[in-house]
Amino acid sequence: MSGHDHREDGVSRRKVLECMTWAGTGVLWTITGGVPRSLGIIDSAQAATAPGMTFLQISDSHVGFDKPANPNALGTLEEAINKINAMPVKPSFMIHTGDITHLSKAAEFDNAERIISQSKLDVHYVPGEHDFLDEEVKFYRERYGRGTKGQGWYSFDAGGVHFIGLVNVVDLKAGGLGNLGAEQLAWLEDDLRGKSKSTPIVLFAHIPLWTVYPEWGWGTEDGGRALEYVKGFGSVTVLNGHIHQVMQKVEGNVTFHTARSTAFPQPAPGAAPSPGPMKVEDAKLRAMLGVASVNFKQNEQRLAIIDTPLQG
Amino acid sequence: MKTLNRRDFGVDFGLTLAAAILLPATTARADDNMEVHIDNFVFQPAELKIKVGTTVTWTNRDDIPHTVVSAGKFRSKTLDTDDKFSFTFTNAGDYKYFCSLHPHMTGMIKVE
Numbered sequence: 001m002s003g004h005d006h007r008e009d010g011v012s013r014r015k016v017l018e019c020m021t022w023a024g025t026g027v028l029w030t031i032t033g034g035v036p037r038s039l040g041i042i043d044s045a046q047a048a049t050a051p052g053m054t055f056l057q058i059s060d061s062h063v064g065f066d067k068p069a070n071p072n073a074l075g076t077l078e079e080a081i082n083k084i085n086a087m088p089v090k091p092s093f094m095i096h097t098g099d100i101t102h103l104s105k106a107a108e109f110d111n112a113e114r115i116i117s118q119s120k121l122d123v124h125y126v127p128g129e130h131d132f133l134d135e136e137v138k139f140y141r142e143r144y145g146r147g148t149k150g151q152g153w154y155s156f157d158a159g160g161v162h163f164i165g166l167v168n169v170v171d172l173k174a175g176g177l178g179n180l181g182a183e184q185l186a187w188l189e190d191d192l193r194g195k196s197k198s199t200p201i202v203l204f205a206h207i208p209l210w211t212v213y214p215e216w217g218w219g220t221e222d223g224g225r226a227l228e229y230v231k232g233f234g235s236v237t238v239l240n241g242h243i244h245q246v247m248q249k250v251e252g253n254v255t256f257h258t259a260r261s262t263a264f265p266q267p268a269p270g271a272a273p274s275p276g277p278m279k280v281e282d283a284k285l286r287a288m289l290g291v292a293s294v295n296f297k298q299n300e301q302r303l304a305i306i307d308t309p310l311q312g
Numbered sequence: 313m314k315t316l317n318r319r320d321f322g323v324d325f326g327l328t329l330a331a332a333i334l335l336p337a338t339t340a341r342a343d344d345n346m347e348v349h350i351d352n353f354v355f356q357p358a359e360l361k362i363k364v365g366t367t368v369t370w371t372n373r374d375d376i377p378h379t380v381v382s383a384g385k386f387r388s389k390t391l392d393t394d395d396k397f398s399f400t401f402t403n404a405g406d407y408k409y410f411c412s413l414h415p416h417m418t419g420m421i422k423v424e
């Protein structure tokens with residue numbers, strides 16, 4: 001299977017079949033408008049029996065958001081954390097893929113921290129564009145930037161997996177998409193140098209590193225460069241947020257996945273006039289919010305990703 | 313979709329006056345305040361033609377914050393829902409601008 005094809009429209013039958021075989025690990029597939037997406041299915045009993053390392057992803061908590069799409073984003077974040085605390089297997093740690101706050105206010109960061117810390121898990125953050133809105137762009141960095149490079153990128157190892165947190169929400173260019181920039185790409189290339197190709201790699205960043213829907217800015221201008229650097233590795237998992245819905249595709253050794261928000265849903269690509277917050281019936285909201293858990297088993301090429309909604 | 317209101321904002325009036333003082337008398341009369349709305353991640357109108365001395369006011373009507381940025385020319389703070397940003401154009405030229413949070417949002421002010 002050729003490893004590096006970014007066309008969303010060219011999903012081959014073979015890829016579809018490959019995706020279908022994934023249903024066994026908890027993710028069902030559908031293809032809409034040429035974009036494969038998982039329907040977010042879940043069998044927590046499977047997660048309970050899975051050995052190996054499990055970590056969690058939460059994203060887009062938008063603490064401070066109080067508009068009709070969800071008047072209490074802090075409340076649904078707390079529900080998400082409660083959900084995590086009730087999981088049968090305690091995860092090793094958590095990643096947060098950005099937009100912790102809605103407007104980068106100090107109180108929003110404090111409230112987010114107060115709730116998220118109730119998980120008693122180590123949390124590895126990357127910023128979303130909503131986390132860099134304060135005048136001096138210092139609140140995120142003061143809290144989460146320690147020990148990171150540049151605008152906040154870093155890597156770490158856990159359970160035999162190499163994790164790389166990237167920042168693609170800074171210095172965006174008019175008319176463009178998310179942006180990593182030359183300095184970060186050079187660091188990434190250097191970070192991967194000398195790593196055994198059998199080391200599983202997890203790349204995480206706020207905006208999708210793959211082109212989901214450029215009309216809404218859902219992609220990263222130079223994301224392809226980052227993917228070039230991980231091309232030779234046997235197992236690569238790319239975890240993103242920003243689009244407030246589950247979407248997934250597999251290309252060769254690379255699995256791309258976006259997580260739900262804990263705050264509000266956004267429409268499917270092109271399904272509304274804009275990507276803004278989507279107001280749904282109150283009874284349906286919690287089915288469209290949630291968290292993702294990711295399980296890694298030694299000798300299995302792909303990490304298994306299970307999306308769990310807050311309800312339903 | 314060109315529904316530009318001729319409205320005077322108290323806030324903008326000072327800016328307009330300041331601009332007027334700096335300009336030669338023949339072009340000093342900025343008799344219009346023009347508006348651009350942000351709706352559904354779009355600047356409306358996307359292109360605006362104005363006279364030197366005109367003040368343009370942007371209003372964010374989305375549930376998501378946006379910014380209005382023209383490299384080296386002007387830069388708003390983050391505009392939350394219903395927040396406004398005004399700028400008085402004292403020099404002719406083409407001013408391309410965009411939202412630094414959602415860079416696919418672009419607009420143009422042509423000043424003559």
Ligand SMILES: [Cu+2]
Binds near residue numbers: 411
């Ligand atoms: Cu914007």
